[in-house]
Amino acid sequence: MGWLGPEEWSALMLSLRVAFWATLVSMPFAVFVAYALARWQFPGRSVVNGLVHLPLILPPVVTGYLLLLGFGTQGPLGGLLAKAGIVVAFRWTGAALAAGVMAFPLMVRAIRLSIEAVDPRLEQAGASLGAPRVMVFLTVTLPMILPGLVAGAVLAFAKAMGEFGATITFVSNIPGQTQTLPLAVHSFLQVPGGEPAAMRLVIVSIGVAMGALLLSEFVGRRAAARVAGT
Amino acid sequence: MTLSVRVSHRLPGMDIKVAFDAPPGVTVLFGRSGSGKTTIVNAVAGLLKPDAGRVAVDDWVLFDTEKGHWLPPYRRRLGYIFQEGRLFPHLTVSQNLSYGSWFAPRGARRENRGKVIEMLGIGHLLDRRPALLSGGEKQRVAIGRALLASPRLILADEPLAALDDARKAEILPYFERLRDEVSVPILYVTHSAAEVARLATSVVALQSGQVERHGPAAEVLSDPSVAPAGVRAVGAVLQARVHTHHPDGLTELEAGGDRLFLPRIPHREGESVRVRIAAQEVMLADREPQGLSALNVLKGTVLAIRSGEGPGAIVSVQTRAGMVLARITRRSAEALGLREGMECYAVVKTVAIAPEDIGGHVIEGSK
Numbered sequence: 001m002g003w004l005g006p007e008e009w010s011a012l013m014l015s016l017r018v019a020f021w022a023t024l025v026s027m028p029f030a031v032f033v034a035y036a037l038a039r040w041q042f043p044g045r046s047v048v049n050g051l052v053h054l055p056l057i058l059p060p061v062v063t064g065y066l067l068l069l070g071f072g073t074q075g076p077l078g079g080l081l082a083k084a085g086i087v088v089a090f091r092w093t094g095a096a097l098a099a100g101v102m103a104f105p106l107m108v109r110a111i112r113l114s115i116e117a118v119d120p121r122l123e124q125a126g127a128s129l130g131a132p133r134v135m136v137f138l139t140v141t142l143p144m145i146l147p148g149l150v151a152g153a154v155l156a157f158a159k160a161m162g163e164f165g166a167t168i169t170f171v172s173n174i175p176g177q178t179q180t181l182p183l184a185v186h187s188f189l190q191v192p193g194g195e196p197a198a199m200r201l202v203i204v205s206i207g208v209a210m211g212a213l214l215l216s217e218f219v220g221r222r223a224a225a226r227v228a229g230t
Numbered sequence: 231m232t233l234s235v236r237v238s239h240r241l242p243g244m245d246i247k248v249a250f251d252a253p254p255g256v257t258v259l260f261g262r263s264g265s266g267k268t269t270i271v272n273a274v275a276g277l278l279k280p281d282a283g284r285v286a287v288d289d290w291v292l293f294d295t296e297k298g299h300w301l302p303p304y305r306r307r308l309g310y311i312f313q314e315g316r317l318f319p320h321l322t323v324s325q326n327l328s329y330g331s332w333f334a335p336r337g338a339r340r341e342n343r344g345k346v347i348e349m350l351g352i353g354h355l356l357d358r359r360p361a362l363l364s365g366g367e368k369q370r371v372a373i374g375r376a377l378l379a380s381p382r383l384i385l386a387d388e389p390l391a392a393l394d395d396a397r398k399a400e401i402l403p404y405f406e407r408l409r410d411e412v413s414v415p416i417l418y419v420t421h422s423a424a425e426v427a428r429l430a431t432s433v434v435a436l437q438s439g440q441v442e443r444h445g446p447a448a449e450v451l452s453d454p455s456v457a458p459a460g461v462r463a464v465g466a467v468l469q470a471r472v473h474t475h476h477p478d479g480l481t482e483l484e485a486g487g488d489r490l491f492l493p494r495i496p497h498r499e500g501e502s503v504r505v506r507i508a509a510q511e512v513m514l515a516d517r518e519p520q521g522l523s524a525l526n527v528l529k530g531t532v533l534a535i536r537s538g539e540g541p542g543a544i545v546s547v548q549t550r551a552g553m554v555l556a557r558i559t560r561r562s563a564e565a566l567g568l569r570e571g572m573e574c575y576a577v578v579k580t581v582a583i584a585p586e587d588i589g590g591h592v593i594e595g596s597k
Contacts (some may be wrong), residue, residue, distance in 0.1 A: 121316055124277055127303040128310035129379045130333035136304075139329070143320045 004204070008197055010176050011184035012204055014092060018180055019160035021093075022100035023107075023153050030104060032153065032164035034111035035137070039120075055166075056105040063170025067098055071170070094171035095178045099160035107156040114148020115141065146223040159208055181205060233257065233287050233383060233415050237273050239280035246280075246439035247271065255431030256409045256416045258447070260423075266439040267419045271387050274417065275310055278301035287383050287415065291441070304333070309376025311386040315368040316537075317360035323371050324356040330379020338380035349407055350374050366397040377412065377434070384408070384416040392423065405429055406589055427451060427467045427506035428589030448552070451506070464544060465508040465587075466555045474499050480525075480580065485551035491525040492583040504589050509544055511582035512556035515575040516566045524562060526555060526578040532570055535563060547576050 004012065036042070037049055055063050071078040073089050081088060088094035118141055126136035141147075164182045171178040173187060185201045188194030233252040240246070246266040250257075252483075259267045272278040274285050274292065284294040293300045309330070317326050326346070329341070347353050350370045360368055369389060376384055386405070390398045402425065409429060410418060418429060426433055430447035441452050451467050470485035475494065483490040490505065497503050519527060530549035537543035543563050545556045554576045561578065568574065 074525055119316075121312070121314075122318060124303070125312065125316040125318070126329070127308065127376070128275055128277075128306075129330035130304050130307065131329075132302075132304050132333075138331075140318060199303065 004200060005197060007175060008184065008201055008204075011179055011181050011201065014095075014176070015161050015181035016208075018092060018096045018099050018135045019157045020094045022103060022160040023157045024045040025096070026100040026104050026107060026156065027149075027153060030107040030111055030156075031142075031149070034108045034115055034123065035141075037108070038115040052108050053105045054106045055102050060102065060163070060165025063101060064166035066093075066097060067101065067166065067170040071097065088171075090171050090174060090178060092171075092177060094182055095163075095167050096160075098106060098166040098170045099180075100156075102163045102166050103156035103159040105158055107152040110152030110155055111148050114145040114151075117148075146181045147220045149179050150216055150223055154212050158212055161205070161208060231288050231382070231413070231415050233285075233417060235270065235283075235285050236272065237270055237280045237283035237285070239269055239273065239278075239283075241266075241269065241439075244439045248434070248439070248441050249435070250434050250441060250444050252415060252417065252434075253432055254413070254415050255428045256405075256418050258426050258430040258433050259417065259419045259436060259452075260421070260426050260430075260433050260437030261442075262421055265436040266422075267436055268387060269439075270436075271385055271417065271419050274383075275308055275385055276301060276306050290382060301556060307334075307338075307380065307382045309379050309384040310380030311369075311372050311376045311384065311389045311507050313363075313388045313391050315360070315372040315392075317363075317368055317371055317375070319360050321359070321362070322356065323352065323358050323360070326360065326371055326375050326376050327356075329375060330381075332382040340380050341377050343378060346374050349411065350404055364397070365393050366400045369393065369397075369401050370404060373401075373408065377408070377414075381414055384412075384414050386416065386418045388419055388421070390420070390422070402428055402589065404596035423451070423465060424506060424584070424587050425506075428504065429463065464510075464548075464555055464557060465506050466553050468505045468507065468552045468554070470503055470505055470551070472499050472503060475499060486549070488528050488549060488551040489526075490528075490551065490578075490583075491580045492588070493581060497587050497588075505583060506587035507554060507578055507583060508587070509555040511578060512554060513577040514545060514547070514556050514558055514562070514566065514568070515577060516568075516572075518575055519577060520571050522577065524577045524581075525580045528576045528578070530554065530574060532568055532572045532574055532575060534570060535568055537563070547574060549576060 033052055042058065069075055071081065071088050071094065073082065078089060086093060088097050110145045122140055123136050131139060162182055167178065167187060168183055173179050173183045179187065181201055185198045188198035231254055236249040238247045244266060248267055248270060259270060261267050269278060273280045273283065276292065279300065282295045284296065285292040291299055292306050317482040318329065321329070350373060352367065352370050352374060355363060355367060355371065363371065390401055393401065406429065420426060426447065431448040432445060433447050434441055435443040435450055448467050451465065469487050470490060471481040472481060473484040474482045476482060479494050480491050481495050482493065483503065495503070528551055530547040533546040533548050535543055535545050537560050539560050542557055543560045545558060545563065545568060547554045547556060556576055
């Protein structure tokens, strides 16, 4: 800790927390949406597909502003969440929400690709052996898409760690509360003499990204070997 | 247990309309590819919803379109053996075998796991994953997996079609044991006459989505007008008993008082076997042949002569061993002066009886 100042340290820990929760909470939704897009024909499928990919294409500032409108204290969804005891406006939870929304399309794409690679005839075999649809998903599809799930999660985690535009627009840049790592780098670069701190955070960023990639390689390869059955 | 099937379904270019009742044992859906076999099996399995129909095993109704009744596939209690095995690659052999039992209802009659594993000879494979199995081993595991799901009906869709001849010969005996040792009815799809001859209790011959002929295996196969797999696949099935294994590598069979010699078969002396004799391997003579290398000469009477457009004719000959079919040219039939009721001799070369055409155990509907 001696190497990083308290402000830098708190930005790093906050980023890790934001990225962790953003990935974890969005994963079930991403799996559901990816499965629906890969396997089901339903009216409005292309609309859903478009909506999911929107954050990838829109300027992040626009996404952040839309989040502010929807989830701010005055916003319709923000009001609902507030009643449930969750406040997102100008809190770290809001940063996690912004990061999750921005990372969502990447996660859905990775999972969808791996679901499409699962032979539907294996799912039929599961059904023929008496497994209801949900159980077929849990016992056949899910274990087989594990490598894709890991890849999607790592991609989403990395994206969440690096999210800038939507976060700063939605929950501002409050040290210790919403100042994630990239926001902290940005702030340090704005003040005279802040460059060494910014550089330290840049090095930490590279380290975290590399670590995540290596971990996903390792986990992904083990999962793939399991699925390939060797 | 009786399986009753009634299915109508319109496909592009073909109307499928079939109805048949299958007695216990193996019912074979026999026909060329494109005759509608797989559509029918998928309707029974619930993987395809036909335009109209009803399928039931005794009073267990799988679907009845008239009453708007449709059980989803997972509630049909089937053991489906697919052509490509479809083992779960992420599970071990042991877990694959258990899969169906995780979902079988509590009160279901269960096959003894150890007995099934022993019957299929897969005990040494239990900890492996499917990727490390040979094609034949995979299919044996697939049979076990279907059986251990406590099914009320077993479906097999060309389960040997993806295997080479050696593997086919390896798997066929397991289906024979399944037929003889398990009381669950089996609906078996194939386009191979040899498989029909060895396995079928009854045969449903399909042609362009219609039932061409339906009945006990020996009757349908001995009917020269039924050739769903083409005229080359026509052949009669005889019921015989292993009489003696001779030291020169031949096995002598006894059938209705007649003797048949064929290359050594693995069955024990005294055991019952069914032998398919392909019509194109049978020659006819109008008097007892002399100085002939063929060992099998069966005396009989001409029952019928059928000829179609081509130069060939199918002659059915009633012998003491049973009905034998011979595919000869119309020219030869005329030269011999063959006519119904005439006495003649059917000649079969010993080596022409292929090993895959010989199966163990009792054939129903023969005599």
